[in-house]
Amino acid sequence: MDRLADEIESVLFLAREVMVYQVPPRTSTAGYKAADWNVEAFVWKGRLRVLEVGERCELRLEDPTTGELFAQVTYVTPWTQVEPVLDSSRYFVLRVEGEGGKRAYVGMGFAERGEAFDFQRSHIPTNPSEPAKPAAPPKDYSLKEGQTFKINIPGREAKKPASAGGGSGSGGGLFALPPPPPPGRKR
Template identity: 70%
Template sequence: MDQLGEEIESVLYIAREVMVYQVPPLSTSSGHKAADWNVESFLWKGRMRVLEIGERCELRLEDANSGELFAQVRYARPWTQVEPVLDSSRYFVLRVEGDGGKKATIGMGFLERGDAFDFQVALQSFARRSSTPNQSQDPSAPLKPSAPPKDYSLKEGQTFTIKLPGRETKKPSSNPGPTSEGGSSGGLFALPPPPPPGRKR
């Protein structure tokens, strides 16, 4: 990583060799096609680096030996600076920026499909991070939970009963006595108390 002032520059992806092509005007409104280019005759060949610098992303086309900058793309919302072609996974259309704010459209191609896939993954990862709010950047922003928490606490006056197998609760009797089974508990109902001594029925 290189430190540029207050910003940290990190390399997201490096392609050792890419080709740059002249892009003809669009023949249809659906998009560009590599078949419309002369892919056997490229304008330039060199290295491409995808850099994350602070909160922005840059694509730099550079000479592989000297590092001299050929073209640069500032990749930002709405992410239209890099466009895949319709008929190949190895070719892309880049909207580059030149000196004085001049802009142009060029074609870029990879030798291998795997390189093109890794390039797209690097851009998608940056776009995903940029689309996720960073709480540390704005401490005043409230956190938004995905769903409101449920309140399981009992309100005033609320009760609930838990029934455990084999532990059924018995209501205490106001006049406990022996049961129909001769015990002090476990019966279905209580017998009336015996008559007082000395009285027969």
């Protein structure tokens, strides 16, 4: 049996309509900008399926009615084959590799930002051999017995406590009760 035929395909993402654009050569190392393309003149429109096949992922651009493959991007690590553009959350650049190692860079765009966001989250393959990192233990910010803290609020003066003799003095302060008696002693 063919090993590839036995691999299980899981659909990670499906977009019923994406547009593919011709991308001009990159002018800087910073990245691509969708503003440099003519986003009104796409070269192809169709369906995008993102599949997890064994240890790799495949982005398949297909005709929505016939299923005919327009282009496919296969990767294990997506960062080199899928690159978001710098100036929009709806557009990406895909590195498509053909037979003989030939590479082509094409733009891909979504009509809705929500679909683009879902795509960005879906095209990272899961790797069952990589254990999940444990979460850091929560920090304890509670005050321990005897600990105090002081908050200084800019623009506000600290109020001085009123005298213990009541508010009848000439200080004009707020009325304050005398401190409670020590434990075991009654008033």
